[in-house]
Amino acid sequence: MRISFISLIILMTAMPISASSVHDSDVDRQSFLCSTARPERENPLLVKSDLPFGAPDFSAIQVSDFLPAFKVAVQDKRNNIQRIVSNPEKPTFLNTILPFEESDVMLFRIEGVYYGLIGAHKTPELMEVQKQVTPLLTELDNEILFNQALFDRIKTVYDNEYATLTGEDKKLLEVTYKSFVRAGALLSEDKKARMKQINSRISELQQQWGNMLPEATNDAVVWVNDRKELAGLSEADISQCKKDAESRGGKAPYCIVIINTTQQPLIDKLDNRDLRRRVYEASIHRADGTGRHNTYPIVVEIARLRAEMAQLMGYENYASYSLEKTMAKDTRHVYDFLKQLIASYKPKAEAETKAIEAYARKTMGRDFVLQPYDRFYFSAKMKQEMLQISDEEIKPYFNIDSVQVNGVFYAAKRVYGLSFKERKDIPTYHPDMKVFEVSDRDGKPLALFYSDYFRRPTKRGGAWMSAFQKQSRQRNQLPVIYNVCNNAKAPEGQPSLITWDEVCTLFHEFGHALHGMLSNCQYNSLSGTSVARDFVEMPSQFNESFASIPEVFDHFARHTATRQPMPEDMKEKMLGSINFHSAYALGENLAATCLDLAWHTLSIDEIPTAEQAGAFEAKALEKFGLLDPQIPPRYSTSYFNHVWGSGYAAGYYSYLWTEVLAVNIADCFASRGALKPEVGQEFRDKVLSRGNTRELMEMFSDFTGMKSPDASALLKARGL
Numbered sequence: 027m028r029i030s031f032i033s034l035i036i037l038m039t040a041m042p043i044s045a046s047s048v049h050d051s052d053v054d055r056q057s058f059l060c061s062t063a064r065p066e067r068e069n070p071l072l073v074k075s076d077l078p079f080g081a082p083d084f085s086a087i088q089v090s091d092f093l094p095a096f097k098v099a100v101q102d103k104r105n106n107i108q109r110i111v112s113n114p115e116k117p118t119f120l121n122t123i124l125p126f127e128e129s130d131v132m133l134f135r136i137e138g139v140y141y142g143l144i145g146a147h148k149t150p151e152l153m154e155v156q157k158q159v160t161p162l163l164t165e166l167d168n169e170i171l172f173n174q175a176l177f178d179r180i181k182t183v184y185d186n187e188y189a190t191l192t193g194e195d196k197k198l199l200e201v202t203y204k205s206f207v208r209a210g211a212l213l214s215e216d217k218k219a220r221m222k223q224i225n226s227r228i229s230e231l232q233q234q235w236g237n238m239l240p241e242a243t244n245d246a247v248v249w250v251n252d253r254k255e256l257a258g259l260s261e262a263d264i265s266q267c268k269k270d271a272e273s274r275g276g277k278a279p280y281c282i283v284i285i286n287t288t289q290q291p292l293i294d295k296l297d298n299r300d301l302r303r304r305v306y307e308a309s310i311h312r313a314d315g316t317g318r319h320n321t322y323p324i325v326v327e328i329a330r331l332r333a334e335m336a337q338l339m340g341y342e343n344y345a346s347y348s349l350e351k352t353m354a355k356d357t358r359h360v361y362d363f364l365k366q367l368i369a370s371y372k373p374k375a376e377a378e379t380k381a382i383e384a385y386a387r388k389t390m391g392r393d394f395v396l397q398p399y400d401r402f403y404f405s406a407k408m409k410q411e412m413l414q415i416s417d418e419e420i421k422p423y424f425n426i427d428s429v430q431v432n433g434v435f436y437a438a439k440r441v442y443g444l445s446f447k448e449r450k451d452i453p454t455y456h457p458d459m460k461v462f463e464v465s466d467r468d469g470k471p472l473a474l475f476y477s478d479y480f481r482r483p484t485k486r487g488g489a490w491m492s493a494f495q496k497q498s499r500q501r502n503q504l505p506v507i508y509n510v511c512n513n514a515k516a517p518e519g520q521p522s523l524i525t526w527d528e529v530c531t532l533f534h535e536f537g538h539a540l541h542g543m544l545s546n547c548q549y550n551s552l553s554g555t556s557v558a559r560d561f562v563e564m565p566s567q568f569n570e571s572f573a574s575i576p577e578v579f580d581h582f583a584r585h586t587a588t589r590q591p592m593p594e595d596m597k598e599k600m601l602g603s604i605n606f607h608s609a610y611a612l613g614e615n616l617a618a619t620c621l622d623l624a625w626h627t628l629s630i631d632e633i634p635t636a637e638q639a640g641a642f643e644a645k646a647l648e649k650f651g652l653l654d655p656q657i658p659p660r661y662s663t664s665y666f667n668h669v670w671g672s673g674y675a676a677g678y679y680s681y682l683w684t685e686v687l688a689v690n691i692a693d694c695f696a697s698r699g700a701l702k703p704e705v706g707q708e709f710r711d712k713v714l715s716r717g718n719t720r721e722l723m724e725m726f727s728d729f730t731g732m733k734s735p736d737a738s739a740l741l742k743a744r745g746l
Contacts, residue, residue: 069091069094069095069098070083070086070087070091071087071091071092071095071135071136071139072095072098072099072132072136074135077452077453078449078452078463078471078474079463079471079473079474079495079504079506080495080503080504080506081452081461081474081494081495081506082138082139082494082506083453084453084454084455085453087139089149089151089152089155092136092140092152092155092159093155093158093159095136096133096136096140096159096162096163097162098132099130099132099133099136100133100162100163100166102132102133103129103130103132103133103166103170104166104169106125106128106129106130107126107129107170107173107176109125110122110125110126110129110176110179111173111175111176111179113179116182117178117179117180117182117183118183118187119183119187119191119195119199122179122180122182122183123180123183123195123198123199123202126176126180126202127198127202127500127549127550127551128500128501131501134496134550135495137163138492138493138494138495138506139494140159141492142455142492142494142508143455144156144236145485145486145490145492145510146455146456146478146484146485146486146510147455147456147482147484147485148240148484148485148486149484153237156233157233160229160230160233161226161229161230163229164225164226164229164230165226167225168222168225168226171206171209171210171211171225172209172210172211172218172221172222174211177206177211180202180203180206181203183199183203184199184200184203187199188200188203193719194547194548194549194552194719197552197718197719197720198548198549198551198552201551201552201718202551204351208339208347208350208351209221210338210339213338213339217338220334220338221335221338224331224334224335224338227327227331228328228331228332231324231327231328231331232328232670232671234324235321235324235328235667235670235671236486236671238313238319238321238324239313239321239486239665239667239671240486240487241319242312242313242317242319242321242665243284243285243286243312243313243487243665244274244283244483245312245317245318245319246284246308246309246311246312246317247270247274247281247282247283247284247308248281248282248284248301248304248305248308249271249277249278249280249281250267250271250278250279250280250281250282250301251278251279251280253279253280255280255298255301256280256296256298256301257296257297257298258295258296258297258298259292259295259296260295260418262516262523263292263295264280265517266514267280267281267282268280269517270282270283273483274483282301282305284305284308284309284312285309285487285512286486286487286488286512286661286665286667287309287614287660287661288309288310288614288658288659288660288661288662289306289309289398289402289614289658289660290305290306290309291525292305293305293306293399293402293403294402294403294405294406294417295403295406296403299399299400302399302400302403303397303399305399306397306398306399307399310658310662312664312665313664313665314640314662314664315664320636320664321664321665321670322636322637322639322640322663322664323636324670325625325636325639325663325664325670326633326634326635326636326639328670329344329625329626329628329633330630330633332344332626332675333626333628333629333630333632333633334630335347337629337630342629343357343626343627343628343629344626344627344675344676345357345360345623345626345627345676346627348626348675348676348677349676349677351558352558352559352560352561352677352680353558353560353561353683353722353723354560354679354683357623357627360623360679360683361623363679363682363683363737364616364619364620364623364650364679364682366737367612367616367682367737367740367741368616368650368651368652370741370746371609371612371613371616371741371746372651374609374746375609375610375612375613375654375656375657377609378607378609378610379396379401379654379656379657381408382396382401382404382405382408382607383395383396383404385404385407385408386400386404396656397655398655398656398657398658401610401656405606405607405610408607409603409606409607413599413602413603413606414599415596415599415600415603417525417526419596420526420592420596420600421523421524421525422523422585422586422587423583423584423585423586423592424523424524424525424526424528424529424582424583425521425522425523425584425586426479426513426521426522426523426524426528426532427521427522428582428583428584428586429524429529429532429582430477430479430532431446431582432581432582432584433529433532433533433572433573433578433579433581433582433583434532434533434536434582435462436578436581436582437533437569437572437573437575437578437701438536438540440577440578440701440703440706441572441700441701441702441703441705441706442467442540442544442703442706442707442710443466443467443703443706443707444464444465444466444467444472444543445464445465445466445467445469446462446463446464446465446475447462447463447465448460448461448462448463449461449462449463449474452474454476454478456478456482458478458479458480458482458515459476459477459478460476460477461474461475461476462474462475462476462477463475464543467703471504472504472505472543472544473497473504473505473506473507473542473543474504474505474506474507475507475508475509475539475543476494476506476507476508476509477508477509477511478508478509478510478511479509479510479511479513479522479532480511480512480513480514480515480522481512481513481514481515485510485512486667487512487667488512488667489509489510489511489512489531489534489535490509490510490535490538491507491508491509491510491535491536491538491539491542491555491566492507492508492510493505493506493507493508493542493554494506494507494508496542496545496550496553496554496556497542497543497545497546497547497553497554498547498548498549498550498553499546499547499548500548500549500550501550503550505542505543505545505553505554507539507542507543508539509532509535509536509538509539510535511528511531511532511535513528521586523586526600526604529573530570530573533569533570533572533573534566534567534569534570535566536566536569537565537566537567537568537569537570538555538562538565538566540565540569540714541554541555541562541565541566541714542554542555544710544714544715545714545715545717546715546716547715547716547717547719552717552718552719553717553718554717555717556717556718557717557718557722558680558722559673559674559677559680560677560679560680560683560684561680561684561687561722562680562684563680563681563683563684563685563688564684564687564688564691564726565688565713565714567681567684567685567687567688568687568688568691568692570688571688571692571695571700572700574601574604575700575701577701578701579592579597579601580592580597583597604745605744605745605746608744608745608746609657609746610657611744612744612746613652613654613657614657614658614659614660615660615681615682616650616652616682617647617650617652617654617657617658617659617660618659618660618661618666618678619678619679619681619682620646620647620650620652621643621646621647621659621661621662621663621666622666622668622669622674622675622676622677622678622679623676623679624642624643624646624649624650625646625663625669626669626675626676627676639663639664640663640664642663643659643662643663647659666678682740685740685743686735686736686737686739686740687726687735689739689740689742689743690726690730690732690735690736690739691709691726691729691730692743693739694729694730694731695709708729709729712725712728712729713725713726713729
């Protein structure tokens with residue numbers, strides 16, 4: 027079936043959201059997004075680009091091109107399906123499965139560009155186009171998934187050839203057949219009709235969510251009238267607050283923008299407790315109806331529809347339905363995994379909270395009660411006092427350009443033999459972007475890589491990876507991959523400095539990029555990151571491990587002014603502080619994970635109303651022993667984009683699950699030689715290049731030699 031390109035997008039951790047240095051109106055003028063088409067002009071989306079690697083020609087593409095291009099591509103897909111169905115010959119892999127796999131070449135190309143922009147540069151004009159494109163694509167999905175004649179042919183091939191096919195052909199047949207079955211191809215006609223309605227309605231609701239949440243997050247900005255309120259922030263932070271205020275209409279001289287997660291990055295520096303409270307409350311109430319935005323009606327309807335979908339398919343709940351196709355397989359395995367972590371985590375978290383509160387009382391008085399907006403502030407002061415290190419001291423060593431070129435790219439060169447050459451001749455959809463040609467160790471062109479690192483109002487929150495074009499030998503395609511983040515961009519002429527967490531995010535997202543760029547698969551549907559959610563985060567989390575390897579760290583962590591490496595004593599303190607008060611990070615992830623599962627293990631009748639959603643969240647966390655006001659979920663229900671707007675429903679546990687895999691693999695690298703090319707080549711051959719062509723646990727075991735993952739390694743790696 028046609029898998030929506032948006033499902034391939036990989037999300038990640040919190041990154042700041044703000045405007046770029048170019049105002050909204052200027053962005054629109056400088057980017058490709060022009061809404062007026064010239065007469066008698068060929069639509070560039072309907073022809074394969076003649077740029078290197080078939081890269082999208084953003085200098086030619088206009089917003090007005092999308093809808094007519096989609097209409098042509100949708101009809102092309104319909105025609106291709108009709109040719110398969112009308113074939114009088116007995117169904118075979120060659121006359122049914124292979125042409126079905128190749129039936130969406132034009133559509134996939136257009137989707138690649140479209141969904142990339144929907145996430146990273148969603149202008150008002152593009153939002154209007156989306157209203158017409160979404161139902162068009164949903165209708166096509168339903169039409170194909172419930173095409174009985176098409177499914178009959180696919181089933182005939184599965185019944186007759188699955189036992190004799192081998193390799194990627196066998197895997198493609200299996201994936202194709204099971205995708206139809208999981209969509210409801212074996213249901214009765216009345217249930218199929220209801221499934222179509224559910225698919226269409228969920229698509230509409232997710233579009234509403236995708237419009238409302240970014241707007242709510244942008245509107246949650248906290249305005250600051252007096253510079254004195256910003257005491258504790260560095261001059262660079264204050265300058266950023268001023269710039270953010272100007273880009274958002276200047277309602278006050280300064281503002282603090284809200285990022286996608288619950289906790290906010292500046293809260294650890296603000297001396298003004300009331301401002302810390304305002305920032306925290308703006309974050310947690312951004313979309314719960316306290317203000318003018320309320321996503322709860324969308325949430326409960328999506329949850330109810332998913333529960334009904336699972337019921338139609340014969341499953342107890344949506345989580346059971348969703349997990350069947352993952353490494354975990356069922357809710358029991360996920361719950362067992364989480365219970366093990368929660369049991370080890372809780373005493374550490376309680377001790378951490380008591381220590382921070384006791385420290386705060388030394389200056390605030392013995393009656394002081396620590397609040398969630400105080401925790402990071404006093405934790406940072408404890409860290410500086412105990413470890414003699416602060417984020418402000420180390421930040422000048424993390425210039426984003428150096429981190430990318432001398433860190434992320436350097437590690438890929440050392441481990442996988444890759445080379446990167448910037449291509450300024452290839453157009454982008456925004457002037458902040460960079461494009462690199464990636465070459466293999468033998469000099470052979472391997473991929474194109476785009477980086478879009480700076481925040482702006484047209485970009486949704488978070489960080490992710492996806493592809494304008496996936497690798498496929500069948501289509502003779504090399505991958506065209508991109509990473510998107512939300513870092514603050516420094517004023518013109520000044521270096522953009524990032525935190526250690528943001529350094530790790532660049533390495534993380536590039537791990538996803540490597541999974542796409544190093545793919546070596548026959549079929550588009552199996553290549554790159556087309557794997558289960560509880561495996562796809564492994565390459566990215568593993569790639570974070572290279573950031574702290576001394577040789578790599580020393581290569582990128584150089585003072586932005588002097589170019590000198592970080593002094594040894596500072597480096598030792600900095601790396602030693604990574605796991606300082608680390609219980610919080612695990613706790614917020616566990617809480618969000620359990621919220622996701624709580625919503626998706628409900629039956630239809632158990633779904634709360636929109637008015638009850640907040641209370642349901644508290645009750646669910648209490649049930650798991652995670653209702654801790656000091657450690658709230660990383661994402662609360664009303665702004666949990668992974669679950670309601672993306673592809674992680676009943677799958678957010680995958681970040682913790684794959685962290686176990688990643689730590690196990692990092693330990694293997696460390697024991698064999700973390701930067702040895704032969705170790706990197708083995709990992710590339712056995713895992714990164716294989717996409718979804720083998721059983722995922724087999725790939726893990728083949729490289730590590732382990733029969734099963736060792737979960738205890740996660741707690742050790744986190745310093746717990």
